[in-house]
Amino acid sequence: MKADPNNVLTGAHYLDGNHACAEGAIAAGCKFFAGYPITPSTEIAERVSRRFPLIGGVFIQMEDELASMNAILGASWGGVRSMSCTSGPGFSLMMENFGLGLMLETPCVLVNVQRGGPSTGLPTLPGQADMMQARWGSHGDYEVIALAPDSPQESFELAVHAFNLSETYRMPVLIMTDECVGHMTEKVVIPPAEEIELVEIRYSSKKPGEAWPFEATEDLISPMLEVGKGHKFHVTGLTHDERGYPVINAEAQAKNVNRLVDKVNKHAEEIIWLQEKDVEGADVVVMSYGISSRVVQPAIMKATKEGIKVGQIKMVTVWPFPEKRVAELAEKVKSLVMVEMNLGQVFLEMDRCAKGKCETYLVGHAGGTVHNPEDIYNTIKEAAK
């Protein structure tokens, strides 16, 4: 399906990452947005609230983030593409019902414009320290999909992509951006609607009485059921069977949870999106995501000039983690370096997957500002030894 031209602001614009993200969501056909103001994410909500009335969307400022998360789930079951955005403390409040979204296999998009934490932390300054919360912040076992844009342009593109992933895999998808990307203003080119390809959720074609909300399918992605069509279906956050009926025992739990996990893992190769540069033959590969993947550039250039063979991997998707790729590289390179604005979160995954086959380095700090390229350069030099 192509994007609806009524929704797409085709042309070249000068936008910050948050506004661009809002435009991406609108281009993707988002028509319901529920949110609660919080710095540094609020511009997304503000732009949506300005744009929606004339394109048939509903923006609602909820009483809190718990309500916001639930409202987008309800709207999604009503067949409407739905989204929310938040930061730091608000992300914490959304975690329980993000889990409900995973359990009910509800497509929707949630943006976290990361700031420094914990607690109220640094409301106006950047961080990338919610990455493990994105992965594990709700209780129980599950897998998530999380994207990390590095620019306003990519904020637009990944917002569209996030909706496509959420409709493809029938699950909530996270955009883990940060204050820097959210508030940096750059040129954003929005393509014509006919160049924006949208995935449409698969609805069950079965007759009422024959269709179940979590029907077993080979690809593990159950077709969604539409409300109001006579299916009279039931869904619950309790452990459930294919019919959506609660079943409280270990076997049902194994089936339900493993399916949620396998749904992502079996499609991991399709979901994972890495942008690699000069990785073949490199001694050192620098991994990073979001704003940090831009900050590494001067350090990599300087090290390359000095004759160090440095490759780069920008992780457009952070979750699911590219386990296979990291394991492969660990066999070939001297060192892997993770650059992220936290004290070592995604680094731990990289280190785990390297299985001791190469050296691993973290260039991390507690947030509040981007990295000093000199620190990255020094680590690359050390890693090349």
Place this chain on the structure above:
Amino acid sequence: MSAKVEELIKEEHPMERLLRMDRIPHIWCPTCGLGTTVTALSTALEQLQLDLNNVAVVSGIGCTGRVAGYMKLDSFHTTHGRAVPFALGLHIARPELKTIVFSGDGDLISIGGNHFIHTARRNVDMTIICVNNFIYAMTGGQVAPTTPLTAKAATTPYGNWEHPFNLPLLAASSGAVYVARWTALHVRRLTAAIKEAISKRGFSFVEVIAPCSTLYARINKLGTGLDLMKFYHDNSVIRHGADLNDVDIDFQSKIVVGKFVDIEKPTYIDCLNEGGKRAFGDKYKPYGGGNGNN
């Protein structure tokens, strides 16, 4: 076995059209007030002759929260306290559906209290059926924000000393356009109230005073669920349009019941459209749902 009994057994359960018979037996205790309340909702839906495809039920967590799982309707069993915002999203996406939230006092008024007052304030078109059993039943009978003063609960073993909420007053002062209270044994009147509430445009609220036989009745030595159900019924005073400051509930005393509020007020979607027209004039197309109904 005589043929007559067999015939009876073959006969359809009167509520079969509305209940998920494949999930019966249910988990509720004998003489729990939930049974008659679910019957009242089912009867109300039958009598309203609604297209049942266009009715959705949303529940939170608790004994009452299990109602969504037994109604043969599109039904959503969400998380504790969050039925109302989930229902809000569903309603805005599909305003043509009748959205009914069926949940417990703890779920709706304690953990979900903020959502309750704000959704009433917005006058979102939905019906809330709140089963008030004065306790957190599902988790074993702990105190609730509705537990009457001096009543015992698992976490108030010496009697409750907090002031409880007066739910009709809370609903009305938050903006509900329809507010009624009945006990679980006022089956006919309760059914009529639920019918009115569902037919009402806007945020409608029906409080059902219901016995929890296993926990509240037992902890407070109030006899069986049936005894308590009768007690609530027999000690209720019907006072339509009562001053809501006077409808507090004390431990084992009079319960004022009736229809307290029935007013007209623009709904959330009415106001949304009014705001759109005010800002954009003829350029604004009224919102009729995310389903392309505008």
